Amino acid sequence: MQAITYHYVRPETGEPPAGYYHLPLEGFRAQLDYLEDTHTLLSKSTFFECLRGDRRPPADGVVLTFDDGLLDHYRWVLPELDERDLWGLFFVATDPLVDGRRLPVHRVHTLVSCYSGTELLDALLDILRDHDQLSVPEQSAEGMYADRDTGESIRRFKRLCNQDIPYEHLPDVLEALEYRFPEDRSVEAADLYLSPDQLRELDASGMVVGAHSVSHPVLSRLSLPDQRTEIRNSRRRLGELLDTEVDFFAYPYGGTSSYSARTRELVHEAGFEWAFTTQPGTITTTDMANSPLTLPRRDCTGIEHGETAASLPDQT
Numbered sequence: 001m002q003a004i005t006y007h008y009v010r011p012e013t014g015e016p017p018a019g020y021y022h023l024p025l026e027g028f029r030a031q032l033d034y035l036e037d038t039h040t041l042l043s044k045s046t047f048f049e050c051l052r053g054d055r056r057p058p059a060d061g062v063v064l065t066f067d068d069g070l071l072d073h074y075r076w077v078l079p080e081l082d083e084r085d086l087w088g089l090f091f092v093a094t095d096p097l098v099d100g101r102r103l104p105v106h107r108v109h110t111l112v113s114c115y116s117g118t119e120l121l122d123a124l125l126d127i128l129r130d131h132d133q134l135s136v137p138e139q140s141a142e143g144m145y146a147d148r149d150t151g152e153s154i155r156r157f158k159r160l161c162n163q164d165i166p167y168e169h170l171p172d173v174l175e176a177l178e179y180r181f182p183e184d185r186s187v188e189a190a191d192l193y194l195s196p197d198q199l200r201e202l203d204a205s206g207m208v209v210g211a212h213s214v215s216h217p218v219l220s221r222l223s224l225p226d227q228r229t230e231i232r233n234s235r236r237r238l239g240e241l242l243d244t245e246v247d248f249f250a251y252p253y254g255g256t257s258s259y260s261a262r263t264r265e266l267v268h269e270a271g272f273e274w275a276f277t278t279q280p281g282t283i284t285t286t287d288m289a290n291s292p293l294t295l296p297r298r299d300c301t302g303i304e305h306g307e308t309a310a311s312l313p314d315q316t
């Protein structure tokens with residue numbers, strides 16, 4: 001069986017981050033048609049039986065997962081699933097629910113959707129040079145003028161923001177960037193994320209809500225106490241909000257380097273039963289028995305009708 005990952009799913013609304021990589025609603029519908037014709041979309045009870053080892057997962061079994069607690073999931077995904085009598089697993093980072101602020105990862109998406117990679121990268125390197133405590137990682141500075149291809153500059157820009165700039169300086173740097181690129185400042189969390197009420201509605205309509213950390217960091221970049229806080233607090237916060245136990249976790253970014261063996265232990269200690277990565281693969285009986293905290297997923301873009309409207313490189 002396989003779990004499929006979705007992020008932005010929307011018609012061409014022009015709403016932020018418009019132009020950013022997303023699965024067009026039509027593509028989502030076509031993909032669901034395709035999956036319903038050729039695969040077995042597992043009912044919630046069958047999926048749980050498989051996870052608990054009470055039933056062998058069908059080789060063509062599929063579950064749908066949706067990351068980041070995006071408003072798209074309420075506006076466009078939920079009605080589509082409801083109509084087809086399907087369900088999904090929704091992984092939500094809790095900061096936007098609590099303080100109504102956008103997560104750094106999505107501020108970067110909005111910047112990338114509004115401005116060219118080259119101008120963003122040039123401005124960012126400029127800001128880093130001016131910043132007393134920050135130096136430009138060599139790898140990012142070298143060859144920047146040799147290769148001005150937009151795809152490459154976006155990749156480098158995102159890498160700097162998401163991986164290289166120390167988390168304690170990231171808010172300052174993003175603020176300086178948004179000052180230079182003001183289009184980004186007009187976007188509010190309410191334009192982008194589910195509200196607590198919408199999340200409750202999702203839960204009440206039979207969807208399953210899982211945690212996706214508090215602030216969507218690369219967990220392996222944090223100290224163990226900070227990782228523990230991100231993992232534990234996201235579970236507690238969602239549990240309070242929905243008045244339920246939260247059994248599922250998805251590692252932010254989700255690649256092999258985004259979490260460690262210790263991270264996995266912390267996920268276990270926090271009380272989660274199952275966790276998903278973004279490493280591609282099918283979920284086998286062995287995975288469920290031996291590695292329930294690193295279940296693989298497959299991105300929707302790799303499946304029939306998953307072509308994206310605006311395909312920027314290396315999206316997460």
Ligand SMILES: [Zn+2]
Nearest residue numbers: 067068252253
């Ligand atoms: Zn995410």
